[in-house]
Amino acid sequence: MKGVLLVNLGSPDSTDPKDVKKYLDEFLMDPRVIDVPRWARILLVRGIILNTRPKQSAKAYAKIWWEEGSPLIVLSERLQKKVQSKLNIPVGLAMRYGSMTLKKGIQELVDQGCTEIKTIPLYPQFAMATTETIDVKVDEIIAEHFPHVKITRTAAFSKREDYIKVLSESIGERLENLDYEHLLFSYHGVPERHIRKSDVTNGNCKMDGKCCFKKGSEQHEFCYRHQCEMTTVNVAKFLGLKNGTYSTTFQSRLGFDPWLQPYTDRTIERMGKAGVKKMVVVTPAFVSDCLETLEEIAMEGEEIFHEVGGKEFSVIPCLNDRDDFAQVLANMVEEWRIVDVETAIA
Known part of the structure; x- marks a missing residue:
């Protein structure tokens, strides 16, 4: 069975500086975000940035935090539900960083019987620090934990x-x-x-x-x-x-x-x-x-x-959970399914 995994950046679990520090450590230690040798990244991130930035970022997060939680997480969950309503296959949601891990997202789809998963990074434009790091991490997780699952990547969609x-x-x-x-x-x-x-x-x-x-x-x-x-x-x-x-x-x-x-x-x-x-x-x-x-x-x-x-x-607000944007994502999935059917027929 086919399934879809929407992937966004992620967020700290709360505005507590400890949660923000944990999130920033995972994010900034990604070699595709700060692309320097590991020793230099450790020195920069854990020796300098994480000693000052978490408190500053926590204050910034506190300014925009919603009652339901992180705006990015809440809006991504709303978008997931709308995309799901337009498709008859499972649609999951994961984050590249934070507690809503890619492994959890893939596992949830596998538990529903999915053996083919299309990942859709929620980034219109390709970048090494966004789309590429998601693709690489997914490949690592699949190889280690889900070797029977087939992954189909989604190209940047800014020109659609x-x-x-x-x-x-x-x-x-x-x-x-x-x-x-x-x-x-x-x-x-x-x-x-x-x-x-x-x-x-x-x-x-x-x-x-x-x-x-x-x-x-x-x-x-x-x-x-x-x-x-x-x-x-x-x-x-x-x-x-x-x-x-x-x-x-x-x-x-x-x-x-x-x-x-x-x-x-x-x-x-x-x-x-x-x-x-x-x-x-x-x-x-x-x-x-x-x-x-x-x-x-x-x-x-x-x-x-x-x-x-x-x-x-x-x-101007982002696209967030607009109905028409959810339909764009659903269109990508339907195109994938049509291509697979045509390939099978051929």
């Missing part, structure tokens, strides 16, 4: 027409009721070296802001920056946005290495100083509202904007 339509409509619905001067597309940042490491062409990526827009490069299938840039382009085209009224930036950088630019916080500050009074921000790298959208953008971003003279700052 149905996804772009849903994302665009979710943005357009909000913009209809907003008076704004600039729409900022803010994507989660990654170190520039991650882009180069994912370059299957071994050197085609120039990080010059131009190769992302060249047609036909096989690198684009695994280039996070290209996929972010094209998400913005495709949404802008769908909505008919005028040049100069929107732009792409990257948020949430960590450490001192160069990350993808321009940076969101500095762009918000620069535009506010330049006289922009009304700004709207959308975060298309996230399908579920979470710490990065609810606190970093909606709270910290607004504070920066107001400090430099900005007046109106609005954040």
Whole structure:
């Protein structure tokens, strides 16, 4: 029997600094998140970051925590239920980090009789620190615990027409009721070296802001920056946005290495100083509202904007558990099932 496993990032179990520290340790010790030798990662994460950041992050989580728990977890569970309602095969949910482990998610599907599982990382754009780390971890778990289970991976879906339509409509619905001067597309940042490491062409990526827009490069299938840039382009085209009224930036950088630019916080500050009074921000790298959208953008971003003279700052919610987004995910599953049937017939 076939089954589906939706996979999101994860969350601490609570806003207690101890739970946050445990979560951050697992997350930041992932070699595809902080891609340095293990000894250096241990020194950086356990010797420096975990001695200060858990208390700061715990305070940030406390600002956005819901009565039901972590917004990301709650919204992911709601999405799972909606996708399940559209399919007649089991749909599970797991997190890459935290207590809702991938092993538990796979086990729950196996217990329902599933021997073929399609994993769907809930990241529209491919990145080494998101989609790839999920795929690698799933392979490890399958090899060790479920060798009889067949896994089918899901490619990044940011270029799907149905996804772009849903994302665009979710943005357009909000913009209809907003008076704004600039729409900022803010994507989660990654170190520039991650882009180069994912370059299957071994050197085609120039990080010059131009190769992302060249047609036909096989690198684009695994280039996070290209996929972010094209998400913005495709949404802008769908909505008919005028040049100069929107732009792409990257948020949430960590450490001192160069990350993808321009940076969101500095762009918000620069535009506010330049006289922009009304700004709207959308975060298309996230399908579920979470710490990065609810606190970093909606709270910290607004504070920066107001400090430099900005007046109106609005954040468009993520797709979360929208019915039409759940249908996009269900479409992916149905396409998988159709291909398998056609292959079997052939």
